Structure formats: structure tokens, C-alpha cells
Amino acid sequence: MKFSLRNIPLPPSHNHAYMTIPGTMRRTKSAEYRKYIKNEWEYWSLMNRQEVLKIKRALETVRPYPILRVDAVIGIKRDRLFWKLKKTPRPMDAFNYLKIVHDLVAKEIGVDDSHFFSGLVEKCEVGQNDNECVTLILTQTTSRKMSQVLAGLL
Secondary structure (H helix, E strand, O other), X not given: OEEEEEEEEOXXXXXXXXXXXXXXXXXXXXXXXXXXXXXXXHHHHHHOHXXXXXXXXXXXXXXXXXXXXXXXXXXXXXXXXXXXOXXXXXXXXXXXXXXXXXXXXXXXXXXXXXXXXXXXXXXXXXOOOOOOXXXXXXXXXXXXXXXXXXXXXX
């Protein structure tokens, strides 16, 4: 089982997606996050309904505990990736964006993101006229021992 979810609009970072209600310890979705859900996520979800349904059907065959590898390619505009003059990488924690995408995709395909066991992440450049986005590749996998993973990496 291998599926891709392409061109998911880049959400606000996890740091900007939630806010703490003053005087309480309660956290709630920020206005920026709610706007993203309403304007971008819901449209993407509607346009990709068929692919999501294929994934849901495939996951039903491996219930109750599908284990998934989720590789991610995060497309960012060059001026947000590199300092213009120094041409060195700018500080950007891609995982802050990916956490939001994982949460939304997990809900969309009907699993908890605790089923996302592994995956590679790569930041890459998109054209100046292209939208920043995330593409996920979901593959069914199995749980491995640390020694197995390290043997493949070292």
C-alpha cells in the first residue's frame, strides 16, 4: 500500500496555530489556523476526496492498528529558506508545519497520528510563483527494532 497526498497547502506553524486564552491554561485554535482550515484545508480536502477515500478503504484492511511510514516533501519559497545576501539557510523548523499537516491528514484518513511510525522529511524550494505546500507519501510498514533501523543507516 502506497499513496500520495499532493500539494497540501502549507499551514501556519504549530507555534502560530494555537493560542492560550489569557488568565487560563486553555489553548484554542488561533484566528490564523481557523482561517487556514476554512479557506485552504477544506478546499484541498474537497478536491482530494477520491484519494482520501482510497486510503481509508486500504486502511480498513489493516485495522485496528495500521503502521504507516509518512515521508514528507515541504516546498518553501527560496527567500524563506535562505538569507539573500549570505546565501545560508534561514532558521525554519519544518517540523512545526508538519505537525499540523500530520494532525489534519490523520483525522481525514480516520487514524490517530500515533500510527505514523517513520518517515523522511525534506525541505525544498518551490518557484516564486508557486504556492508553498506539503506532499506526503504514505506507505504501510511494520514496527522495527532500533538495531534494524540503525543497520540500514550505518
